[in-house]
Each structure stands twice: as C-alpha cells, then as structure tokens.
Amino acid sequence: MNSMIALAVIASAIRLATPLLLAALGGVFSERSGVVNIGLEGIMIFGAFFSVWFTHMTGNAWVGVVAAMVFGVVAASLLAVISINLKGNQIIAGTAINLLAAALTAFFLELIWHRSGSTPICPDMLTSNPFRLLEGIPLIGSLFKQFTPFVYLAFALVFVTYYVLWKTPWGLHVRAVGEHPKAADTVGIGVYKTRWTCVLISGVLAGLAGACLSIGTVGLFREGMVAGKGFIALAAMVFGKWHPAGSLGACLFFGLCSAIQIQAQSFGLNVPSEFLAMVPYVATIIVLIGVVGKAVAPKADGQPYEKDEA
C-alpha cells in the first residue's frame, strides 16, 4: 500500500515537473545568451491556446504540438526584436508578452468559440503513454502508465540542451555571448544572430510547455490555466543555476512539492498546502542568497549589446 502511494506521488511529481522543465530549458537557452525571458509565462499561454485550437481544427494533436512551437516562436520573436535589435528593456518586454498573451487568448476564445472561460474538450489528446512496452516492467511499470510523450521529450531535451550548450562549438559561442558579448564579437561571433537563435529556441520550448499543459494534460484550454507556472520555471532555472541538469533537479523538486500538496491527505500529512506551494519561490530566494551554493547569472544577462559601428 505504501509503495503504491509512493509510486503515485513519484509519477505525479514527474508529470507536474514536465511543463516546468520544458519552459526552464527554454529559459536556460535564452539567458545563457544574455536575454532575460520573463515572458516564459506568456509564451506558455500562447502554446497552450494554439495547440488546442489547431487540434480542434485538424483533429490531430501532433499538429497542435507543432502549432504551439510555431506560435511560441512568434511570441519569442517579439522579445527578440525588442531586446536585441531595439535594445529595449527586456523585463518590460517580457511583462508585455505576459499581458498580451492573457488578453489575446481570451479575445480569440471569445472570437472562435463565442464563450469565455475555457474551450470545448479536444478531439485528440496526448495524455497516454506512447511506449506501452515499459508498462510491463515489474514494480515500477505502473509509473510509465502516467507518462505522456511530453515527459519523454522533456527528459531527452535535458541531455540535448546540455550537449548543445556545453559540448559543441556553437554552445561555447552562446555562453561567450552571454558572458562577454564584446569579446565574442571581437573574435567574430555574431552576437545578434546567436541571441536571436537562442530566444527563438526558448520560444519553441516554452510553447511546448504550454501544449503539455493543455493537450498533454486536460485536453482543453482554460483562461488562467498557466497560473504562474512560467514563473516557477523561471525560479527552477535560477535554482538550477542556469544549467539544464540543475533545472532538471529543481523541476523534480518543485514537482514533488506540488505532488505532495495534491496527495497530502492520502498519507495524512499535516502541512498547509499553501506552504508547499510557496516552496519553489522561497527556495529560490535562499539559493540566490547563497546559503547552499551561490547561483550566479551569466554576466551579460539582461544587458542589450550595442555594436560599435566605427
């Protein structure tokens, strides 16, 4: 009985960690290149909405996934134009994307389905395990029953992100641009191009995170369904010290907190759920203070780069 509860908690922790992880990896790309992405929340809203809309139109949830990525890129390019080319304020740009996403999706909801609140349920979803074989594994087989394609995708992307950013020449360029853009520019690395690419990748990943919340979990879009998860992803990225493996650990930890919060009653835990919900935010502040190993942002994070035109 106890092991069943433990498995259920672990499975739900991993499921809850998945959207956070996807968005946090997006944050890693963007911030490693020097662009702060407060707009993760808004891009997730776009991803959640457009994946549902396109699934409704085509009847195929995978088309929805592609749509989430495409519209994630569209939203991210707004951030890229403002923060890279116009050298505007990245925090304002991100906040603007968050507000715009909430307003536009509510508007489209009204326009397309003539109602507010939520969309009808999708004809196709991605909520079941794509690898049935794994369910046959003794003891932990039941774990995999709950895993959606997004779970596998997110975990694979942790390795991809690590490999790309730390083991390839391009990844070295990205990190150089995020630490010292002027030096990178001097040796011939295109600062603008690198940042653009990274911000667009963060759009793809945050869009996927949104799709994971809608067609990968409940099969519909509801206003306010993202409810701060983009900010938890941001916290996870900081908590994970701007590193994919660290973000993975942070997301699993935060996911576990929410899983316990949901299932606290089933094992008689008497911690107020609000305090469990607070954990990600408080933990991130503690990490920033440096109690358990200091988290330091890339040096040029948040600073626009002005090319000298001599």
Next chain:
Amino acid sequence: MREKLLNMWSVLKLPLIAVLVGFLVGAVCILAAGSNPVTAYVALFKGSLASIPSIGETLYKVTPILLTGLAAAIGFRCGLFNIGGEGQYVIAAISTVAAAWYFQWMPHFILVPFLLLIGIMAGGFWGGIAGILKAKMGINEVITTIMLNWTALYLSNYLVRTVLNPATILGSTPRGHSVIVPEVARLGKLRDVIPAFGFSSVHSGIFIALGVAVVMWFLLFKTTLGYEIRGVGLNHQAAEYGGISSAKNTFLAMFISGGLAGLAGSIQMLGLVYMVNQSTELPGYGFTGLSVALVGLSHPLGCIPAALLFGILENGSRQMQLAGIPKEITAIISAVILVFVAGSLLLKYGSNWYEKQKMKKQGLKQGSPVMDATTKGVE
C-alpha cells in the same frame, strides 16, 4: 516659446505615440471581431466619462493604479525594477484587513490613518526584503520580487483560510474570504457628500492617491533624498564617487516603492473591497502600475494622466461589452502600449535617422543620441 514646445514634444512623443499605436491595434482587433471601431471607442469613453457617476467609477479604478504606478516610478528613478508591486499590494491588503479587525475599538479618525500606515509598513517591509538583498548582496531585484509576489499570494491564502477566516473568528461556516473590514475602518464614499456621484464607488482614497503623487514629486525633485535616489539611478558609480551611498538609497527606494504599492492595497481594502479572497492569481495592480509609470515617464505628476488613461480603459470595457464588443480589447490595448514603450528605441532610431539626414544636409557631424526616456524618465 517654440523651443519649449519642441522640447515638450520630444519628451511626450513616446507615451503619446505608444497610446496611439495601442488604440490602432485595438481598432484592428475590433474590426477582426466584426464590429465598428468608432462605435466601440465611443462606447468606451461614454462608459467611463459621460456622466458624473461613470467618472466617479473611473476615479475609483484610478486610485490603486496611480499608487502602484508611483511605486514603480520611484523604483525606476533609482534604477530598480520593482515588479513586486503585486506581492507588496497583497501583503498590505491582508495586514490591513487583519489590523482593521483587531483594532476596531479605535475611533475612526485614528484608526484609518493607523491602518494606512500598517499598509505602508507591510508593503515597505515586503519591498525592503528585495531592497536589502540588492543593496547588501547585489541580488537582482527582478527575480526576488517575482518570487516574493507568489510567496505573498500563498501566505495571504493561508491566512484567509485559517486565522482570518470568518469560521475561525466568528465561528460561522468556512468561507473563501477573510473577515470583513468593520464599518468604523472604512473610507468615506464621495456619493455620501456629493449625491451626484450616484452609483459610483469612488471614495476618499482618490484624494490620498493624488496627494501622494504631489508628495512624491516633492520628495524626488525637492529633497536631498530624492536627489540621491535619482543620482544612484542615473549612475550609481558616479553617485558613490560623489559621496552618495548606493546601498542605502537602493534600500530606501525599494522600501518607499513597496510602501506605495502597500498603500494601494490598504486603500483598496478600506475603500470598497473590504475583504481578501483566496485566489490563484495575482491581483494585477502591480503590473498595471508598471505601465502607468512607463507611460507617465516615471514622473510622479506624469503618473496622474497615465493612471487616468488606464482607469478609463478598465472602466469603459464594460460599456464596450454591452455594445457587443469583446471586453478583452482594452487589455490588448494596454499590453500593446507596454510593448511599444518597451521598444522605445524604435522611435529613437526613427528620430536619430531623421537627425542624421538633417545634419547631412547641413554638412554637420552626427549629434548626441536622444535620451532614453523609458526608465530614466524626465524632470
């Protein structure tokens, strides 16, 4: 005279064009929804300005966002990005309701100022946490204030569910909101003095907010503290060299900023809402405050027309909805204004290009770039 007008135009063109673009994009969305933008905007302004009660309702909406706008503005002036207005508002709101309940034995004229002070201190404390972390350890205030926003929300939810629930205090059935602010602690309604305000909820808080705007103008531009805060915001190294402590002023600016957002929460509680609800979402006043400060060019007096604009948008949306236009249009307009302000350099490039062409004609070298009015603000 002409010089002065030109100067004024160069300062005001950014917010004015941003607002214009916001309304244009809004018009496109209205067309997409199959309605007439003119009808929509007429309804919008009619709904918020056509009668004394609707003006009153607009002023009611203006009150909290003027204060959160001032909060964001003083942060900008010190080079700080306080997006923690949300959390500071929430903490102050819950503190005010709690204090109003436990100190309801006090007479009205002592209780109300006392409660407003509680709100200022609670918000100031919440902002001060981020301030001290920034001042002492150089921790980015953007991340800490975001984290503190959600921490505040869940703390407030916890208090509403337990200590401040009517079930705990009065022994009634559990509810999704806190106990209600007693009559003695409430701010006066304008309609009780001037019956013409009719149904509108405008209360004396609007005078407090306007007064605070003037006080903040005085503080920023006529006192040593304001001079130091602006000095740190413009160039903290130079300020330090000139003997101004950047740490001290960073903390003070965050404390004042938090205090102002807190005052917004306090006034909102005592003015109309009277209770705190359990919620999964942040109230949004802090974010609107950012827009208000940016459109108001981070000038305390500039925040007044900016807050009025956003108040009109918010209040007019209901009338627009009655005219058959989706109410989300106003939120889109606000967001587009913010997008445009964020990319203010678009404008700068435009004007720089224009200057270059002019100078080429006159055979001169390139002049100095236009000042960054986004966050540095104007005098």
